[in-house]
Each structure stands twice: as C-alpha cells, then as structure tokens.
Amino acid sequence: MSLSLRRLAALCRKESYQIVRDPSSILIAFVLPVLLLFIYGYGINLDANRVRLGIVQQDGGVEASRFVQTLQASPYIAASLSNSETAMRQQLQLGSVRGVVILRSDFSAKVRQGQGAAAIQLLTDGAEPNTANFVASYVQGVWQLWQAQRLPGQAEPAGLTLQARYWFNPTTVSRNYLVPGSISVIMTIIGALLTSLVVAREWERGTMEALLSTPVTRAELLLSKIIPYYLLGMAAMAMCVLVATLVMGVPLRGSLWVLFLVTSLFLGSALGLGLLLSTTTRNQFIAAQFALTAAFLPAIMLSGFVFEIRSMPLAVQAVTYLIPARYFVSALQTLFQAGEIWPVLLINLLFLLLSAAFWLGLTAWRTPRRLDGN
Amino acid sequence: MNPAMTASTDAIAIRLQAVSHAFAGRPALCELSADIRRGVITGLVGPDGAGKTTLMRLMAGLLKASAGSICVEGLDPVSAGDTLRLQLGYMPQKFGLYEDLTVLENLRLYADLRGVTGQARADSFERLLAFTDLARFTDRLAGKLSGGMKQKLGLACTLLGSPRILLLDEPCVGVDPISRRELWRMVSSLADGGMAVLWSTSYLDEAELCGEVLLMHEGRLQYSGSPQALMDSMQGRSLLLQDIVGNRRQVLQRALRSPAVIDGALQGHAVRLVLREAGVLPDLASLQAGPDASLQRVKPRLEDAFIDLLGGGPGGDSPLTEHMPAARLPDGVDAEAVIVAEQLTRRFGDFVATDHVDFRIRRGEIFGLLGPNGAGKSTTFKMMCGLLPVSSGEARVMGLDLKKSASQARQQIGYMAQKFALYGNLSVAQNLGFFAGIYGLSGASQRAAVADMVRVFGLQPFLAMNAGELPLGFKQRLALSCALMHQPPLLFLDEPTSGVDPVSRREFWSHINGLVDKGVTVMVTTHFMDEAEYCDRIGLVYRGRMIAAGTPDALKAMVASAELPDPSMEDAFIALVERDDRQREAT
Numbered sequence: 001m002s003l004s005l006r007r008l009a010a011l012c013r014k015e016s017y018q019i020v021r022d023p024s025s026i027l028i029a030f031v032l033p034v035l036l037l038f039i040y041g042y043g044i045n046l047d048a049n050r051v052r053l054g055i056v057q058q059d060g061g062v063e064a065s066r067f068v069q070t071l072q073a074s075p076y077i078a079a080s081l082s083n084s085e086t087a088m089r090q091q092l093q094l095g096s097v098r099g100v101v102i103l104r105s106d107f108s109a110k111v112r113q114g115q116g117a118a119a120i121q122l123l124t125d126g127a128e129p130n131t132a133n134f135v136a137s138y139v140q141g142v143w144q145l146w147q148a149q150r151l152p153g154q155a156e157p158a159g160l161t162l163q164a165r166y167w168f169n170p171t172t173v174s175r176n177y178l179v180p181g182s183i184s185v186i187m188t189i190i191g192a193l194l195t196s197l198v199v200a201r202e203w204e205r206g207t208m209e210a211l212l213s214t215p216v217t218r219a220e221l222l223l224s225k226i227i228p229y230y231l232l233g234m235a236a237m238a239m240c241v242l243v244a245t246l247v248m249g250v251p252l253r254g255s256l257w258v259l260f261l262v263t264s265l266f267l268g269s270a271l272g273l274g275l276l277l278s279t280t281t282r283n284q285f286i287a288a289q290f291a292l293t294a295a296f297l298p299a300i301m302l303s304g305f306v307f308e309i310r311s312m313p314l315a316v317q318a319v320t321y322l323i324p325a326r327y328f329v330s331a332l333q334t335l336f337q338a339g340e341i342w343p344v345l346l347i348n349l350l351f352l353l354l355s356a357a358f359w360l361g362l363t364a365w366r367t368p369r370r371l372d373g374n
Numbered sequence: 375m376n377p378a379m380t381a382s383t384d385a386i387a388i389r390l391q392a393v394s395h396a397f398a399g400r401p402a403l404c405e406l407s408a409d410i411r412r413g414v415i416t417g418l419v420g421p422d423g424a425g426k427t428t429l430m431r432l433m434a435g436l437l438k439a440s441a442g443s444i445c446v447e448g449l450d451p452v453s454a455g456d457t458l459r460l461q462l463g464y465m466p467q468k469f470g471l472y473e474d475l476t477v478l479e480n481l482r483l484y485a486d487l488r489g490v491t492g493q494a495r496a497d498s499f500e501r502l503l504a505f506t507d508l509a510r511f512t513d514r515l516a517g518k519l520s521g522g523m524k525q526k527l528g529l530a531c532t533l534l535g536s537p538r539i540l541l542l543d544e545p546c547v548g549v550d551p552i553s554r555r556e557l558w559r560m561v562s563s564l565a566d567g568g569m570a571v572l573w574s575t576s577y578l579d580e581a582e583l584c585g586e587v588l589l590m591h592e593g594r595l596q597y598s599g600s601p602q603a604l605m606d607s608m609q610g611r612s613l614l615l616q617d618i619v620g621n622r623r624q625v626l627q628r629a630l631r632s633p634a635v636i637d638g639a640l641q642g643h644a645v646r647l648v649l650r651e652a653g654v655l656p657d658l659a660s661l662q663a664g665p666d667a668s669l670q671r672v673k674p675r676l677e678d679a680f681i682d683l684l685g686g687g688p689g690g691d692s693p694l695t696e697h698m699p700a701a702r703l704p705d706g707v708d709a710e711a712v713i714v715a716e717q718l719t720r721r722f723g724d725f726v727a728t729d730h731v732d733f734r735i736r737r738g739e740i741f742g743l744l745g746p747n748g749a750g751k752s753t754t755f756k757m758m759c760g761l762l763p764v765s766s767g768e769a770r771v772m773g774l775d776l777k778k779s780a781s782q783a784r785q786q787i788g789y790m791a792q793k794f795a796l797y798g799n800l801s802v803a804q805n806l807g808f809f810a811g812i813y814g815l816s817g818a819s820q821r822a823a824v825a826d827m828v829r830v831f832g833l834q835p836f837l838a839m840n841a842g843e844l845p846l847g848f849k850q851r852l853a854l855s856c857a858l859m860h861q862p863p864l865l866f867l868d869e870p871t872s873g874v875d876p877v878s879r880r881e882f883w884s885h886i887n888g889l890v891d892k893g894v895t896v897m898v899t900t901h902f903m904d905e906a907e908y909c910d911r912i913g914l915v916y917r918g919r920m921i922a923a924g925t926p927d928a929l930k931a932m933v934a935s936a937e938l939p940d941p942s943m944e945d946a947f948i949a950l951v952e953r954d955d956r957q958r959e960a961t
Contacts, residue, residue, distance in 0.1 A: 010486030014472060014479070021474045210470025210531075213434050214487040215459045370452070371436045 003219050011224030029236045033186040040182035041175050041248050050078045051135050054088040054097040061108030070146040076138050099124040099135035179250045180332035181305030183240045184325050190233050191270025192295035196287040199278035218367050226271055233267045254335030262331045265352035269324040272359025279366050299325035324355040387412050387539050387570030393442035402428045408598045414585030415565045418574035421875035423846050424590040426574040430541050434464040463537035467544050469528025473517030480516050488535035502530040521747050522553025540571045550746025551944050576873050578677040596683045601676050608674035610652030615645040619664025623887045630690030632656035637687035641907050642927035648678045677876050688881040693830045695888030701863035707773040709737040712895045717767035720753050727753040729918035740896040742909035750918040751899040760784050788857035792868040798842025805841050813860035827855035847878035867898040883908050903943040921954040
C-alpha cells in the first residue's frame with residue numbers, strides 16, 4: 001500500500017473541518033464526557049450516601065442502646081426507630097426504608113457471650129441487590145466500628161478482605177473507583193460511536209464514490225479516519241483527566257505517559273470497531289445502533305466498571321475477556337488509585353494491544369478500494 | 375498497420391465488448407458492446423434501473439465486470455486503476471461534494487487528491503472558477519449552494535487534473551433547466567476540445583442534443599449511434615392532430631385504439647401520434663376530433679424512436695376508468711373551485727418558501743405546479759394536502775378549510791408521494807391491505823377494494839413479492855392503487871413519473887386521463903417538462919411565487935418570438951424565469 005503524505009494531509013484536513021463544523025461531534029467529544037463524569041462521580045455516590053434504615057429494638061439493654069446510637073451517628077445512615085417488626089417489614093416492602101436491623105431481646109446476652117455474628121438480624125430488599133449490598137456493608141461497617149469501640153485493643157475480626165474495606169469506606173473511595181471507570185465508558189462512546197458514523201456518512205452522501213475515483217489508496221482512506229478521531233479522543237481524554245483530578249479531586253497516582261499509552265491502545269480498538277461497523281453497514285443509523293450495542297453497553301455492563309466481574313456467571317465472565325473496555329477499566333483504576341502496578345498493567349496493555357491489532361486489522365481488511373469490496 | 379485503422383482506434387476512448395454485470399445473481403447489464411469516441415458528448419440514456427450507473431462505475435473501475443471486457447484508453451479500469459484514475463474524471467450522482475466544506479476547500483481537497491499542486495494548481499483554480507462562474511462564492515459552504523451551483527462545483531472538482539475522459543452520472547437531476555443548459559454549454563466546449571464525455575440521463579429531450587447515444591432499457595443496449603439518425607428513421611411517422619373540438623383526452627384514447635397508431639400523447643391542445651408505418655394513417659373520422667381537425671407531420675423525437683424500439687406504447691384504455699365511479703361533489707361545493715389557494719404563504723423563519731400564491735382548480739382538471747427544485751412546489755403541495763400548517767392565507771379542498779379540518783380534508787385526497795413511499799419490505803398484498811386500512815376500509819369492503827385494485831392494475835402475479843423488489847413501473851402502479859383505494863375525488867401526485875421509462879409513463883397517464891374523465895380532480899408537481907404537457911393548466915413556481923399560470927399552449931405563446939416561433943415547454947419555462955429575474959432586479 002503506497003502512501004502519499006499530501007493526500008493523507010488533505011484528507012485529514014477535510015475530516016477536521018467536518019469535525020469542527022459539526023456541532024454534534026463537539027457535543028459528543030467534549031460536553032457529554034463532562035456530563036457523564038459528573039453523573040458517575042456524584043450522582044451514583046450521593047444515592048448511596050445516606051441510606052434509609054429501619055431499626056427494630058426489642059432489647060432494652062445498654063449494649064443494644066449503644067449499638068443503636070452508633071448506627072444513628074453514622075453519616076451514611078438515616079435511621080428510623082420502631083419496636084414493631086411488622087411495621088418495619090411493611091416499610092421495607094413499600095421501599096420507604098432500604099433495610100431493617102432487628103435487635104432481638106437476647107441481643108445484650110449474646111454480645112456478652114461473644115456470639116457476635118448471630119447477634120443482629122439484617123433484612124434487605126433482594127430485588128435491588130446493589131442497594132442491598134450497600135446497606136449490608138454499611139451495617140457491617142458500623143458493627144465493626146462499634147465492636148472496636150467496645151473492646152479497644154482487640155484485633156479486628158477475621159474474614160475481611162482488602163476489597164471489602166473499600167466498600168466500607170464509601171464516599172471518597174467509591175468516586176475514585178467510579179470516575180476512572182466512567183472515563184472508559186466515555187472513551188468508548190467517543191471512539192466507537194463517532195467513528196461508526198463517519199465512513200457510513202461518506203457512503204450515504206455519495207462522497208465515497210467520488211473519493212474512490214481519485215488516486216486515494218486504502219491506507220490513506222483508513223488513516224485519514226483514524227488520525228483525526230484519535231486526536232479528538234486524546235483531547236477528550238485530557239479533558240476528562242483534568243476534570244477528574246482538578247475538579248473532582250480524584251487522585252492520579254500513575255504516570256501520564258503510561259496513561260497515554262493505555263489510552264492510545266484502547267482508542268485503537270474503539271476506533272477500529274467503529275470504523276469496521278461504519279464500513280460494513282454503509283448506513284449511519286445501523287452503524288450507530290450496532291456501536292451502541294456492541295461497544296457502549298458492554299463497556300458499562302461487562303467491563304467491571306459498575307458490576308463486579310467476579311460476581312458474574314462463569315459464561316458471562318468468559319465473554320468479558322473479549323471486551324477491550326475490561327482491560328481499560330482495570331488499567332485506569334490501577335493507574336488512578338494505585339499507581340504503576342506493573343503485573344496488572346502489563347497484562348492489560350498486552351490485551352489492549354491484541355484487541356487494537358484485531359479491530360484495526362479487520363477494518364483494514366474490510367476497507368474497500370472498489371464499490372463491490374476489495 | 376493500416377494508418378486509417380490506428381486513427382480510428384485512437385478516436386475511441388472507451389471500448390466495451392460483451393460486458394455483463396450481475397449483483398448477487400441479479401443481472402444488471404447484459405452483453406453490452408459499444409465504443410465511446412472523443413470529441414463528442416455521448417448520452418447514456420435510459421430510465422431508472424436501466425443500468426446506467428452500473429455501467430459508469432464499471433468504466434471508472436469502481437466495480438469489476440462479471441463478464442466481458444472494458445478498455446479505457448486501452449487499459450483495464452480495474453487492474454490499471456492507478457494509471458487511469460488520473461486520466462478519468464467521474465462525477466457521481468449528488469456530485470460527490472462535501473457539504474460542510476466551502477467551495478474552495480472542496481477544490482483544494484480534490485486538487486490534493488489528484489496531485490494538482492504548485493503553479494498548475496493556481497492556474498487550474500483560476501481557470502475553473504472562471505469557467506464555472508463560482509469565483510464569487512469561494513467561501514460559501516457547498517451545502518449552501520443552489521442545485522445548479524453544486525453541479526458546477528462538482529464538475530470543477532472532477533475536471534481538476536485535466537482528465538481526458540469525463541463520466542457524468544445524471545448531472546442534471548434536481549437542477550433547474552437554466553443551469554442544465556449552462557452545464558450543457560460548458561461540457562460541449564470540453565468535448566469540442568477533444569475530451570471524451572459520457573453523460574447519463576433519463577431525459578430523452580436532453581439526449582437528443584448528444585452527438586451519440588447509448589439507449590438502454592433493463593440492462594440491454596437498445597441502440598447506439600447518432601440520435602439524429604435514429605430520429606430520421608422515424609421520418610413520416612410522427613404526426614400532430616390539431617384543431618380538436620371536444621375532449622382531447624377521449625380523442626387520444628380513440629386514436630390509440632387504431633391499429634395504425636403505436637403511441638400517442640397530449641401536447642397542449644393538440645394530440646401527438648406515432649404511426650406504426652409511415653403513410654398508413656388512422657381514419658380521421660373515427661377519431662371524432664371535430665370538423666376542423668387535421669393531421670400534420672412533425673419532426674420525430676427521440677422518445678418516439680425509443681417507444682418504437684420498445685415495441686410501442688401501452689394503448690389508451692385504462693381498466694381503471696371502468697372501475698372508478700364518477701366523482702361527485704358534495705352539496706354547496708363550487709365545481710369551478712374544488713381546490714383553492716388564496717394568498718397562500720408559508721414561512722420558515724425568515725425564509726418565505728411559498729409567497730402569496732393564488733390558484734383555483736376546477737372539477738376534472740389536471741393542474742400542474744412546475745418549477746425547479748427548491749422553488750416552493752413541495753411546500754405549497756404539502757399545505758394543500760394538510761401535511762404542513764399554513765402561515766397565512768387560505769387553502770381549501772372540497773370546501774374544507776385545511777386550517778380547521780385537515781383530517782377531514784385528507785380523507786377526500788388520494789396522495790401519491792414523490793419517489794416510492796410504500797413499505798419496501800412488505801409484500802404487495804400487505805401494502806394494499808395496509809393502505810385500505812388507514813383509509814378506514816375493513817372487512818368485506820376492504821377485501822373488495824383490494825381485489826378491484828389487483829384486477830385493474832394487473833398485480834396478481836406480484837402479490838407475494840416485496841414491494842421494494844418490484845420493477846419500477848409496477849411500483850408505480852402499486853403506489854397509484856394505494857392512493858386510489860378509497861376512491862377519492864381528488865388526487866395529488868408529487869413528481870409521479872420522474873425516472874420512469876416512457877412506456878410506463880404513458881400507461882400511468884392513461885390511468886390519470888381515465889380518472890379525470892370520471893370527474894376526479896388532479897394536482898401534480900413536476901420539474902419534468904414532458905409531464906407538464908399532460909396538464910390542463912400549469913402554475914409556474916419560482917422562488918416561492920407563482921410567476922405565471924395558464925394552459926401549456928398559453929405559456930408557450932407568452933414567450934413566442936420571431937426567433938422562436940414554436941417554443942417548447944422548456945423554452946417557455948426558461949424565458950419566463952429569466953423575465954422574472956429581470957423584473958426582480960429592476961425593483
């Protein structure tokens with residue numbers, strides 16, 4: 001494949017004019033990311049911040065009252081007290097409380113005997129597992145806090161993993177975790193959705209036919225679509241990082257050049273996927289539909305950004321290995337929160353590289369030099 | 375080698391030998407052989423779906439032929455693509471322009487792509503901008519140009535790099551007649567300079583001007599050679615029946631029943647006929663055209679020859695006429711004003727798309743809105759169907775004000791939209807059932823209405839086929855039958871036969887003529903001069919206003935002069951538009 005820099009530059013210039021003059025691409029590249037960052041950064045967090053919790057206290061002992069006080073003092077819990085278990089269960093059904101803590105009449109006795117685990121009963125709404133998880137973690141957190149206060153100096157109860165602590169300590173940490181994840185969703189949108197439109201647009205408007213009748217080569221055509229949108233994606237990434245670190249106060253512990261490398265590789269597969277859809281469907285509407293289902297939804301559902309991959313069924317877990325966003329989410333979370341943990345990063349970089357090579361290669365192979373393919 | 379032989383091969387820019395092409399097993403071109411010479415405009419002529427675009431793409435190396443050989447400048451367009459792309463300028467439909475780039479940016483892009491740089495580039499920009507008269511508009515976005523200007527910019531981009539062969543795919547679709555003539559002059563001068571030009575069109579009047587034509591129908595070459603020679607072969611077979619007294623549509627119908635006549639059409643107040651054999655005339659008395667009627671020989675047209683090549687027209691009797699009941703007017707509706715527009719105006723922001731338009735249409739009349747794309751025909755038309763609210767003024771059909779009772783009014787209207795507004799992935803039967811349903815027919819009455827339409831339009835063999843796969847002529851029959859399902863007294867047709875072959879167009883109008891005899895009132899928009907001839911009266915729409923109205927003959931008479939004693943519809947159109955431009959400039 002021969003390459004003329006003059007032709008490539010001309011095509012890239014044309015593409016940039018089109019980007020700059022099309023308000024929707026600016027909207028998708030710069031306004032949407034900020035909007036999504038704020039939604040994921042603040043919206044999701046606030047929801048879990050003060051959970052409405054019902055408390056049924058059937059034990060009048062000092063220990064029980066102290067535990068209830070600790071619950072009420074927690075900044076993450078809005079507690080309402082009652083001594084009727086039936087009334088509280090009803091409220092749980094109505095959804096006016098997210099969980100119910102029941103202290104049976106033998107609470108104080110059990111605590112004194114050291115049978116901590118069975119001392120309280122927690123009812124949560126299994127129809128909303130995420131909220132139920134939050135409630136469970138908050139209550140557990142309070143329980144441990146109370147235990148620690150009650151018996152100072154005693155070692156923390158066993159059975160806690162590092163990850164579990166994460167959840168116990170919500171506000172700041174959960175944003176730090178969600179923002180890098182949401183950046184990966186944003187980059188998927190920019191990479192796949194925008195590019196899924198661009199080649200299809202040329203087919204629909206009949207300009208592709210005119211281009212193909214000039215001496216343009218396949219490599220020039222492909223690169224002229226990749227380069228401008230890669231730069232646009234990088235600009236959007238820079239903005240996301242700035243907003244996340246400066247405005248939202250998310251720490252960035254890894255180095256910028258690794259971040260740059262990871263993002264470039266991820267953009268490679270996102271752009272490749274978008275261009276492939278655009279090239280094969282030759283129809284903007286269909287390409288955008290495919291991009292949404294094939295890139296955007298998996299990036300949210302299967303990347304481990306919101307939903308823990310390890311808690312998925314095995315078959316679905318297997319599918320996640322095919323989603324480039326999975327590696328990007330993991331790499332971003334590592335870079336933002338932990339810094340350069342090379343064993344994690346290298347694995348992710350390797351898979352991102354493979355994925356980029358796969359999608360770009362497929363696109364190059366499918367990019368036609370004639371109207372009937374090839 | 376024989377020197378004469380070399381010269382003749384060199385004069386040929388493109389040689390096609392037994393070229394065939396199929397898309398996924400469907401034949402699009404069949405065994406086509408022809409030569410395209412330098413120095414003339416060769417017309418690639420045929421209705422939509424004839425294979426014109428496919429053939430051009432094969433020559434441009436954008437498709438690879440399934441069989442046969444194509445030689446462009448002695449080379450194969452696919453394997454020698456890199457060499458040929460610099461020698462060949464191809465302008466696709468829609469001109470291949472980037473609408474969000476300015477005139478100059480489009481030119482620069484194509485100059486870079488074609489390797490026109492440095493001084494050569496400055497020179498060609500200057501030459502092309504002067505040639506196309508676009509120098510004043512270099513900073514305007516291509517999307518904001520008029521159809522005619524886009525067309526010229528498309529041509530300028532194609533001409534960058536000085537190609538030796540020019541392929542223009544339907545360069546005049548959606549472009550007003552004035553720009554058409556201008557482009558023709560520009561391309562003629564290029565051909566005179568030795569360029570080989572292939573110009574595809576579905577307009578047969580445009581094709582008459584070409585030095586040579588390739589006449590195509592359904593993927594086959596019907597004729598190749600000079601259009602003049604083809605028209606000369608029809609000498610003595612084209613007649614005009616003039617000074618008709620009585621209903622000229624019925625005269626046409628009677629004439630088409632005569633075995634001596636193979637084709638006929640209305641032309642203003644007269645009827646134009648084509649004979650099966652020169653000299654064998656139909657019996658004038660049996661036509662009942664009145665005492666003064668006379669048959670006169672006229673110059674044959676390319677269309678006459680094309681219809682002759684296709685085996686003659688469809689005959690004049692429409693089974694629809696027998697089927698449709700006479701359209702009756704409700705009490706209190708003035709038969710002289712079934713459709714009325716009074717000071718009808720529609721604004722889109724600052725832009726006035728329809729500007730104080732007046733007309734009234736009689737029962738049983740065919741009224742045409744004629745004008746270039748973007749003139750405001752469709753806006754006016756949509757207001758009359760109740761599809762677009764009126765900004766000011768009045769629109770009434772059958773006495774119903776469209777501002778107040780649009781949905782009641784729509785029930786009175788059969789509407790056939792531009793192009794093909796049926797569901798392409800529903801079968802013919804499903805489309806018929808659906809349209810019967812939305813017009814409120816159900817149960818036995820729906821079944822009866824559908825069965826009638828199937829019988830009248832001969833749709834039985836196609837019932838199970840998807841509407842999108844029908845041949846163009848049948849798509850059109852289906853569209854008409856869907857519009858007529860509820861037997862409306864008014865019929866609105868939006869560009870009904872553009873791109874359709876002349877035989878199907880004849881057949882379509884025979885149905886319309888039949889309906890009109892039953893008292894149905896027809897309003898039609900068109901930019902097609904031929905179609906305008908079928909109308910009783912025409913309103914000429916230009917830049918939102920109706921600049922002239924009257925019978926086709928009256929419009930032609932308005933512009934007749936010593937140099938042009940017998941102007942065509944197109945001549946009349948151009949003269950009236952230019953007159954309006956001058957008046958606007960003066961005020």
